[in-house]
Amino acid sequence: MHELYDEKLDGPLRELEVKTDLVDAKTPESVILADVERCGFSEDAVFGIKLALEEAMTNAVRHGNRYDVHKKIKVRYAVTPKRVVIMIADEGPGFLPEHVPDCTQPEFLERPNGRGLMLIRAYMTHVSYNDAGNEVRMMKENDNLPT
Amino acid sequence: MSQTASRLKLTRSDGVCQVEFADRKILDELCIAELQDELVRLVDGEAGVRLLLNFSNVDHLSSAALGMLLTINRRVQSGQGKLKLSDIKPQILEVFKITRLNKILDIHPDAATARATF
Numbered sequence: 257m258h259e260l261y262d263e264k265l266d267g268p269l270r271e272l273e274v275k276t277d278l279v280d281a282k283t284p285e286s287v288i289l290a291d292v293e294r295c296g297f298s299e300d301a302v303f304g305i306k307l308a309l310e311e312a313m314t315n316a317v318r319h320g321n322r323y324d325v326h327k328k329i330k331v332r333y334a335v336t337p338k339r340v341v342i343m344i345a346d347e348g349p350g351f352l353p354e355h356v357p358d359c360t361q362p363e364f365l366e367r368p369n370g371r372g373l374m375l376i377r378a379y380m381t382h383v384s385y386n387d388a389g390n391e392v393r394m395m396k397e398n399d400n401l402p403t
Numbered sequence: 404m405s406q407t408a409s410r411l412k413l414t415r416s417d418g419v420c421q422v423e424f425a426d427r428k429i430l431d432e433l434c435i436a437e438l439q440d441e442l443v444r445l446v447d448g449e450a451g452v453r454l455l456l457n458f459s460n461v462d463h464l465s466s467a468a469l470g471m472l473l474t475i476n477r478r479v480q481s482g483q484g485k486l487k488l489s490d491i492k493p494q495i496l497e498v499f500k501i502t503r504l505n506k507i508l509d510i511h512p513d514a515a516t517a518r519a520t521f
Contacts (some may be wrong), residue, residue: 299494303463303494306463307463307464308460311466367466367470368471369466371469372503375501375502378501
């Protein structure tokens with residue numbers, strides 16, 4: 257399907273459809289994080305996945321679907337003890353991630369927004385986008401696996 | 404003296420206004436706009452405010468909250484006041500470090516240390 261998802265490794269994808277509003281956008285969080293915690297991810301990993309998920313959902317509502325209640329957000333995910341894969345697709349026109357300024361650069365440091373993508377990349381093991389730029393694919397490996 | 408606003412708990416002592424957040428997950432997208440409005444009213448009503456934001460009750464923080472803090476910081480400074488943050492949990496502090504906002508915002512390990520620097 258795409259480079260971050262492997263059905264043999266990750267198992268079947270579960271799917272949620274979410275309305276374009278910030279309240280409904282929190283729905284996937286409780287479902288996915290419950291599975292993540294059951295699979296023994298560390299507290300730090302859970303924190304990071306929660307943050308990345310919230311940022312990605314907010315981006316889908318605000319920037320992707322632009323608060324258009326007629327548009328939906330599709331969330332697909334798979335959680336195993338080895339890793340979690342989350343794909344979030346909006347119905348917007350997409351964007352080019354490389355066009356988002358680096359908010360750690362001095363000229364952008366005090367901007368009031370624009371840090372969501374950076375935080376997603378900081379906390380997830382891998383992040384990529386579909387060609388259209390309206391689906392983000394995130395994967396976090398479990399660094400808490402017993403040796 | 405203390406008073407409770409809808410999302411903030413304010414206490415004043417020794418000329419410092421300390422704000423604590425009433426809800427552990429208050430710093431998510433849904434609450435940020437309301438929080439910002441409350442804090443702006445507080446800051447605008449007091450020139451030269453010495454404002455301490457105590458994060459001891461905060462478990463979660465979104466990027467929108469970071470933007471809100473920057474806005475409040477600028478507002479405080481334009482009123483010749485000072486803003487300090489304290490009691491930020493390690494996971495949350497990491498967010499400030501990743502975004503390098505620890506270089507702009509005045510962060511202290513605890514409220515007592517922050518107060519001593521006003």
